Amino acid sequence: MLTIALDAVTTAALLFIISSGLLIVFGVMKIINFAHAAFVTVGAYAALVGTRLGLPWALVLPLAFATGAACGALTEATIVRRLYQRPLDAILATWGLGTVIGQLVTLIFGREVQFVQAPITGTIDLFGLDYSAYRIAMIAAAVIVAVAFTGLLSGTRLGLSTRAVIMNEMLAQGLGVDSSRVRLVTFALGSGLAALAGALITPLSSVDPNMGLPWLISAFMLVMVSGGSLPTLAVSCIVLGGLQVIVSTFVNPILGGLTIAICAAIVLRIRPEGFARA
Amino acid sequence: MPEANQLSPAVPTAIGASATLRAMALVALVVGAVMLAPLMLDTYMLNILVRAFFVAIAAITVDIMWGYCGTLTFGQSAFFGIGVYALAITFTEYGFGPWQAVLAIAAAIIAAAAVAGLTGWLSFYPGSTPLYASIVSLVVPIVLVQILYSGGTFTGSSSGLVGFETFDLEFDNWFRLAGLALVATAVVALIMMRSDTGRLLKALRDNDERCTYLGINTSRYRIVVLVLTAIVASLAGFGYAAFGGVAAPENASFTFGTRLIIMVALGGRGTVIGAIVGALSIEVASAYLSGSLPYVWELIIGIALITVILAFPDGLLGVFKRIAYGGRPLENGATVQLRPMATATGTKAESGVAIEARELGKHFGSLSVLDGVQFKANRGELLSLVGPNGAGKTTLIRCLSDGRERSSGFVAIAGHPIDHLPPSRIVRFGLGRKFQAASVFETLTVAECLRVARTHRARPALASTSPVLELPAAAISVVERSGLADRRGEEARNLSHGLKQALELAMVLALEPEVLLLDEPTAGLTRAERQAFADILTSLASGDRLCILLVEHDLDFVRDISSRIIVLHQGRIALDGSVDEVVDSELVREIYTGQQSSSLRSAS
Numbered sequence: 001m002l003t004i005a006l007d008a009v010t011t012a013a014l015l016f017i018i019s020s021g022l023l024i025v026f027g028v029m030k031i032i033n034f035a036h037a038a039f040v041t042v043g044a045y046a047a048l049v050g051t052r053l054g055l056p057w058a059l060v061l062p063l064a065f066a067t068g069a070a071c072g073a074l075t076e077a078t079i080v081r082r083l084y085q086r087p088l089d090a091i092l093a094t095w096g097l098g099t100v101i102g103q104l105v106t107l108i109f110g111r112e113v114q115f116v117q118a119p120i121t122g123t124i125d126l127f128g129l130d131y132s133a134y135r136i137a138m139i140a141a142a143v144i145v146a147v148a149f150t151g152l153l154s155g156t157r158l159g160l161s162t163r164a165v166i167m168n169e170m171l172a173q174g175l176g177v178d179s180s181r182v183r184l185v186t187f188a189l190g191s192g193l194a195a196l197a198g199a200l201i202t203p204l205s206s207v208d209p210n211m212g213l214p215w216l217i218s219a220f221m222l223v224m225v226s227g228g229s230l231p232t233l234a235v236s237c238i239v240l241g242g243l244q245v246i247v248s249t250f251v252n253p254i255l256g257g258l259t260i261a262i263c264a265a266i267v268l269r270i271r272p273e274g275f276a277r278a
Numbered sequence: 279m280p281e282a283n284q285l286s287p288a289v290p291t292a293i294g295a296s297a298t299l300r301a302m303a304l305v306a307l308v309v310g311a312v313m314l315a316p317l318m319l320d321t322y323m324l325n326i327l328v329r330a331f332f333v334a335i336a337a338i339t340v341d342i343m344w345g346y347c348g349t350l351t352f353g354q355s356a357f358f359g360i361g362v363y364a365l366a367i368t369f370t371e372y373g374f375g376p377w378q379a380v381l382a383i384a385a386a387i388i389a390a391a392a393v394a395g396l397t398g399w400l401s402f403y404p405g406s407t408p409l410y411a412s413i414v415s416l417v418v419p420i421v422l423v424q425i426l427y428s429g430g431t432f433t434g435s436s437s438g439l440v441g442f443e444t445f446d447l448e449f450d451n452w453f454r455l456a457g458l459a460l461v462a463t464a465v466v467a468l469i470m471m472r473s474d475t476g477r478l479l480k481a482l483r484d485n486d487e488r489c490t491y492l493g494i495n496t497s498r499y500r501i502v503v504l505v506l507t508a509i510v511a512s513l514a515g516f517g518y519a520a521f522g523g524v525a526a527p528e529n530a531s532f533t534f535g536t537r538l539i540i541m542v543a544l545g546g547r548g549t550v551i552g553a554i555v556g557a558l559s560i561e562v563a564s565a566y567l568s569g570s571l572p573y574v575w576e577l578i579i580g581i582a583l584i585t586v587i588l589a590f591p592d593g594l595l596g597v598f599k600r601i602a603y604g605g606r607p608l609e610n611g612a613t614v615q616l617r618p619m620a621t622a623t624g625t626k627a628e629s630g631v632a633i634e635a636r637e638l639g640k641h642f643g644s645l646s647v648l649d650g651v652q653f654k655a656n657r658g659e660l661l662s663l664v665g666p667n668g669a670g671k672t673t674l675i676r677c678l679s680d681g682r683e684r685s686s687g688f689v690a691i692a693g694h695p696i697d698h699l700p701p702s703r704i705v706r707f708g709l710g711r712k713f714q715a716a717s718v719f720e721t722l723t724v725a726e727c728l729r730v731a732r733t734h735r736a737r738p739a740l741a742s743t744s745p746v747l748e749l750p751a752a753a754i755s756v757v758e759r760s761g762l763a764d765r766r767g768e769e770a771r772n773l774s775h776g777l778k779q780a781l782e783l784a785m786v787l788a789l790e791p792e793v794l795l796l797d798e799p800t801a802g803l804t805r806a807e808r809q810a811f812a813d814i815l816t817s818l819a820s821g822d823r824l825c826i827l828l829v830e831h832d833l834d835f836v837r838d839i840s841s842r843i844i845v846l847h848q849g850r851i852a853l854d855g856s857v858d859e860v861v862d863s864e865l866v867r868e869i870y871t872g873q874q875s876s877s878l879r880s881a882s
Contacts, residue, residue: 032409082588088350088408092543093587095536099580103573217420220413254428261417265400272405 002129004249010135012241013142015260016234017200019219020145021193027166027228028186031087032220035075035094036194037212038101039068043195044202044211045105048116057119061199068195069188071101076187081180106209118203134203141200145193149230162186166228214257218244221264225274232275239275240264305465312457316450324449328521330561331456333538335463335514337557338550339507340538345548346471347503348483349401349408352535353415356422357394357508359530361386361515366439366525367432374443386512393418394508398501404490404682404700406497419532426527438526445520452521459517460554463510467550474729474738477722479503480548481730484719488782491679491713493705493734493789540583546593555594614725614766616757619748631693632657632708632793632825633678638687640673640849647673648849651687655842657792660819660826662836664860665846666869671829672714674846675795678827679704679711692792706734710791714798714829716778720771724762724781727770728753731785752822753787756780756814776807783814794818794826800835812839837861845869 018040025033033039043064050060075097083090120137123130153159164172165182173179198212205211222240226233240260248256268274316324336358343351364386372378397418401411426433433439447455470476482489482496489496519525528534537560545556560579567575590597631654638651648670655661663671677684678691681699689696694707701711719727729738729747736748749757757763760780765773770781779799786794796815800808816839818824830836836843836857843860845853847869853860860866 030409032413079584079588086591088348088412089587089591091350091409091412092539093584096540096580096583096587100577100584103577103580106573107577217417221417224410224413252428254424258421258424262421265414265417268410269400269403272403 002127003131004245006126006129006131006135007249008242008245009238010138011245012234012237013138014197014201014204015215015218015222015241016142016237017138017145018194018197018215019222019233019237020149020230021190021197022219023190023223023226023228023230023233024149024162024186024193025190026223028162028183029080029084029090031080031090031094032223033094033187033190034091034216035098035101036190036219037216038098039071039191039194040198040201040212040215041105041209042071042101043068043198044116044207045109045198046195047199047202048109048114048207050199051116061196064199065192065196068198069192071195072191073184073188075191076184080187081183102209109209111209113206113208115206116202138200145196146230146234153230158182158185218260221261225264225267227274236264236275305461308461309458312461313454315457316453319453321449324453326562326565327558328449328452328456329518330558331453331460332514332518332521333541333561334460334554334557335517336511337538337541337545337553338463338467339511339514341542341547341550341553342467342471342479342503342507344539344542345553346476346479346483347500348486349415349500349504350412350539351415351504352412352532352539353397353418354507354511354538355532355535356419356530357390357511358515358518358534359419359422359426359527360390360393360508361512361517362519362525362529363426363433363439364389364512365444365516365519366434366442369442369444370439371432374445379445383513383516386516387509390508390512391505393422394505395501397508398497398504401504402497402500404497404702416532416535419530419535422530423527423532426530434525436527438524440524442523444523456517456521459514463514464550464554469741471550472743473741474743475740477726477743478730478733478738481719481722481727484721485717488713488717488719488785489730490701491705491711492731492785493702494730495702537579540579542593543583543586544593546595549593549595552593552595614729614744615746616725616728616754616763616766617746617748618751618754630657631655632659632691633827634688634690635678636688638674638677638689639685640670640677640683641685646849648677648684651846651849651851653844653851653854655793655825655827657825658819658823658841660815660828660839660841662828662830662840662843663846664830664833664836664843664866665852669846670849671846672797675711675797675827675829679709679795705789705791708790708792709795710786710789710793711795712782712786712797712799714801716775716782718770718773718778718781718785721769723767723769724757724773725766727781727785728757728766728788731788735790749784749788750790752818753784756784756787759810759814760784776803779803779807779811783811787818792824794824796826797829798831799828800830800832808835815839833861833866 021039022033022036025031025036046064046067047060050063051057055063075094079093079097080090083093118134120134122133124133124136126136153163161172161177161182162185164175164177165179169179194212222233222236225240226236240263243263244256244259247259264274319327336354339357340351340354343349343354365382368378368382368385372381397414401414427436429435471479478494479499482494482499486496515529518529538557541556541560542553543556544560545554546552564575567578586593592599633653633655635654636652638648639646640648651674663674665671673683678689678696680701681689681696681704691704692708696704696707719730722730725747728749729744732747732749757766757780760777762777762781762784765777770778773781783796783799800811803811812835815826815828819826819841828836828840840857843853843855843857844851845860845863845866847865852865853863
């Protein structure tokens, strides 16, 4: 029972880390970045390269974030920026980019599955239960991401501009907010978070060129169901992530993998505003 | 009305006939080529092309969903896969034979229709976004593939099903069969997409909200189209498996679904032919290249997709058209004849309560945008709604026209309580709403926009375009006075702001409304255009006995035309009375000139 509870919380933490970057891009640009999975993969390979070079994890994580952010900034400036007026085309172009990144990674690193050693190994004793220490660390990581995110949005000038763009872009522009800069920074930040998430999940899963994809659909649905707010995203991750763990444990893992997508679709059909308060 | 006929010259039917003849000759030529081609191609090429033909049929269904209806769908592969597995499972379980074949086809159709119906119900409902529909379409093939993986020997799990007995035809005949199926699908799709119904689908793509406010149940149309395209895609999958004798989970995967989208994007969306061009070129190229350069080929496809979207949004076919026609605009509907309707449908009451609002409120949490709004308006009244910015005028209009908007209170339109009904239902009670910013169908011509507006009275033709468009006299008069009649073959996006406003008004009047809601209809118009608008509105109220509710800032304009004025202030009705009473009141003077009266100053 305790194992299931811990699994649920740590799964929710992982989902939160992965979807938070997607959420901020969705909030500002009203598009879903289909290359998000590719940026997760990029982060994972950055972590792979970093650890092979013998860098400490304190440097590996910033390296992954920076690589993702650089890719994101480049993507925004060359592709997404031209498609503001055509949101569905922007989705499709980011999807194309995802394919390109996936194939480039394959060409450079090969197709085979690789592994990264976790920085924190072993188990901790929690209420008389041995549980993976690294998974527990993920909860802390999710909390740090959430706090940093909230701090950035509510405590900085950039955050203020970003919130203004999220609420009313035309008005924000009229008030002198450089919304194209906000978009650039947001997209870079979202992609950087995707890469950071990729680096963080590598010790738990293997690294391969398509590793980001299985997470993508769940992340999409969580963002849709959360209606664009960070606290609601956290709630969605806990509820639906918990449900996923329960279904995987008691019914079967394949159905478990689909739980989030199916439940979120039904929730949205019955209550279009999702988990957000009306 | 003889003038109307003068402005609409008789249709030169000879042109239509010769175009039909040319199209039939072209189809005959293509069919001939399909019949003869097997004699000239080697077996390897035939093999590739037969598969490509079936894939192209699926690509056409993607084009209809995306290019025409505006729903980017990743899920058509799921329906293709359903067709593939319907055949494979039936023949594996029960062997091959006539009744098994019928059973397999029936299973393919029924399963595809059922899954599409469920998907449509999840994707399309009042208030759902195109983005959301896209994501649901992505979930469908993923769920289906997981089901196939976990189906054990029944579905063959990850290795799929092989070795079942299937139709025994020679390669040449398979080629002819698949080729003819593709030609038939393309011809039917083209005829339907160019018909009045096809224009309606484009209208859904251009402006879903406007469609809803024209009384069109857009969700239902989208679901019907999804179910029909799903059946076609499923039958294409059926043919694909019958030829190949293999069923693999990849046939249903979302990777294949995105491949179909890439084909349509590359060939040119919204053209049907573009989908075929894209599908055949990618299928043939990938047969030759994917073996020798597997990853590089995928890389090329990805780069090609990005390039096409950024630089050539209308695909190869669009580039070709631009070179061939030099970007000349194609005139559609120039020959459509506008005709006033014989008599007004139904004899409507000349008087009576048209709008009734009781204790109407709209709250966001603790913030009240509207509170306790209560008024009645009769037929023949021209009621103006004035008030400072943020007083809640547009919100009030929204609450009167969409049953799901208000937080509390009661609204009835022409005697019908609107409950929590969506706008498409309320429009049928006799409501017409013109938006603040001109809301028309940008890529449709003036005549097509007006025909879409008649959808709920005159069902559009499924396979043809009608040369005659019957409109109520009020709509005809707006079309003629504004000068739209001479430009009825032009796309709406090329019209001036004033003409767009006039077109939208004509579209709304084509609904034969009893209640007309207008949100700042004269904003941004020239003086002459405003005067024309004023004349039209007063004659609609006094002549046609419409109840008109007008949101307006210009007090002079309001004074000239209104029969009554309501002043909305901070979400409440501050004044409700005749023009003189309201215009000369202290409150209005204060709001509009900023002068604070002495009594208010001392109070605050």
